[in-house]
Amino acid sequence: MDIFDKVVNNMGALGQFADIGYGYYFFPKLEGDISNKMKFKGREMLVWSLNNYLGLANHPEVRQADAEAAAKYGLASPMGARMMSGQTIYHEQLEQELAAFEHKEASYLLNFGYMGMVSIIDSLIDRHDVVVYDSEAHACILDGLRMHLGKRFVYPHNDMEKFENQLKRARKLADTTGGGILVITEGVYGMAGDCGNLKGILQFKEKYGFRLLIDDAHGFGTMGRTGAGTSEDQAVMDQVDVYFGTFAKAMAGIGAFVASEKRIIKSLAFNMRSQIYAKSLPMPMVIGSLKRIELIRNHPELKDKLWTIVNALQSGLKAKGFDLGRTQSPVTPVFLQGGIGEATQIVADLRENYAIFCSMVTYPVVPKGVIMLRLIPTAAHTLEDVSYTISAFSEVKQKLDDGKYSSGIVPPVADKY
Numbered sequence: 092m093d094i095f096d097k098v099v100n101n102m103g104a105l106g107q108f109a110d111i112g113y114g115y116y117f118f119p120k121l122e123g124d125i126s127n128k129m130k131f132k133g134r135e136m137l138v139w140s141l142n143n144y145l146g147l148a149n150h151p152e153v154r155q156a157d158a159e160a161a162a163k164y165g166l167a168s169p170m171g172a173r174m175m176s177g178q179t180i181y182h183e184q185l186e187q188e189l190a191a192f193e194h195k196e197a198s199y200l201l202n203f204g205y206m207g208m209v210s211i212i213d214s215l216i217d218r219h220d221v222v223v224y225d226s227e228a229h230a231c232i233l234d235g236l237r238m239h240l241g242k243r244f245v246y247p248h249n250d251m252e253k254f255e256n257q258l259k260r261a262r263k264l265a266d267t268t269g270g271g272i273l274v275i276t277e278g279v280y281g282m283a284g285d286c287g288n289l290k291g292i293l294q295f296k297e298k299y300g301f302r303l304l305i306d307d308a309h310g311f312g313t314m315g316r317t318g319a320g321t322s323e324d325q326a327v328m329d330q331v332d333v334y335f336g337t338f339a340k341a342m343a344g345i346g347a348f349v350a351s352e353k354r355i356i357k358s359l360a361f362n363m364r365s366q367i368y369a370k371s372l373p374m375p376m377v378i379g380s381l382k383r384i385e386l387i388r389n390h391p392e393l394k395d396k397l398w399t400i401v402n403a404l405q406s407g408l409k410a411k412g413f414d415l416g417r418t419q420s421p422v423t424p425v426f427l428q429g430g431i432g433e434a435t436q437i438v439a440d441l442r443e444n445y446a447i448f449c450s451m452v453t454y455p456v457v458p459k460g461v462i463m464l465r466l467i468p469t470a471a472h473t474l475e476d477v478s479y480t481i482s483a484f485s486e487v488k489q490k491l492d493d494g495k496y497s498s499g500i501v502p503p504v505a506d507k508y
């Protein structure tokens with residue numbers, strides 16, 4: 092068997108649709124400044140697909156800070172990995188500010204959240220340790236665990252009874268191997284929008300003796316009184332041992348960070364392979380992130396505006412009878428009944444006839460027969476955007492209930508890969 096033949100013959104769960112929806116459902120091109128309205132295939136759309144929660148992507152001060160830093164330092168600077176030649180006072184300053192924001196002793200920057208998380212996990216544990224993790228953990232956590240040579244026990248999403256059962260098994264095993272226990276959860280689950288039950292998890296901390304790592308990609312900047320995240324929201328900041336946040340969402344940038352005790356950050360800095368063997372974050376992103384964190388700290392009205400839009404959208408949709416599942420965060424999933432055919436027709440109808448751009452999630456991410464339209468409200472949206480969207484969604488739901496969407500996949504005028 093030739094590897095290339097095998098790969099093209101089995102394109103994978105998503106790849107099998109590559110030629111049907113390329114450029115439309117997959118790899119669509121949104122053009123223009125990142126905001127509530129952007130262009131798609133030449134037409135202006137109301138966009139609900141971007142994790143620009145606080146509207147920072149196009150904030151004038153952010154744009155200026157990014158541009159000035161790029162003009163002053165270029166994108167190449169600093170060259171090399173942090174450990175070898177890529178260290179700067181700005182990287183250190185950003186780490187200090189992030190640590191202070193998270194009420195932790197120290198933090199360390201990560202080039203990409205995804206690779207960073209893989210290496211955090213890889214650096215914290217060895218084959219003697221046991222991991223207990225939530226079944227809906229993000230792919231970056233699962234990939235980190237793929238490298239783990241010891242045992243791991245998964246518990247059904249947020250099921251605290253099963254969690255304790257797995258902790259019991261983990262404790263027993265760790266006692267025989269001489270290892271420790273690492274528990275991993277997300278702060279906000281980015282698909283369904285519900286939160287990890289941090290309080291529930293932590294009630295077992297003393298009894299079973301574990302360390303808790305949380306991935307708060309969607310909670311950082313959006314949750315908690317100051318925006319410090321889900322751990323602040325659940326009043327457990329001091330009990331979360333390792334906090335992970337990304338710059339790719341509320342910070343509207345790229346990169347990420349991990350925050351913890353000083354001795355742990357020191358160890359991570361010398362052991363995270365994806366950081367040791369990769370180039371340091373470029374200066375414009377670091378200086379731009381300093382501006383972003385300053386805005387998050389000093390302008391709580393950005394988060395207030397986000398939540399005004401979130402509350403209006405979620406309560407308005409619920410009042411119209413929509414099922415939003417169990418969301419507790421800005422992430423707004425709208426659950427409908429139907430297969431992938433209906434899902435493609437709904438998304439195409441929304442784009443072509445209502446100029447609304449949102450993303451769909453179908454099997455295998457959600458169960459068969461379920462369609463999830465995922466809306467991400469942001470501080471860049473308006474209350475008019477919300478009311479327009481609620482009435483458009485109501486019309487679409489009526490059409491779905493009336494059987495106006497058939498089960499055939501709509502191949503829009505798709506580009507060819």
Ligand SMILES: Cc1ncc(COP(=O)(O)O)c(C=O)c1O
Nearest residue numbers: 203204205229281308337339347
């Ligand atoms: C829960 C979660 N963790 C990690 C990541 C990865 O972050 P990054 O985009 O910085 O690589 C994401 C982003 O998509 C995410 O949703």
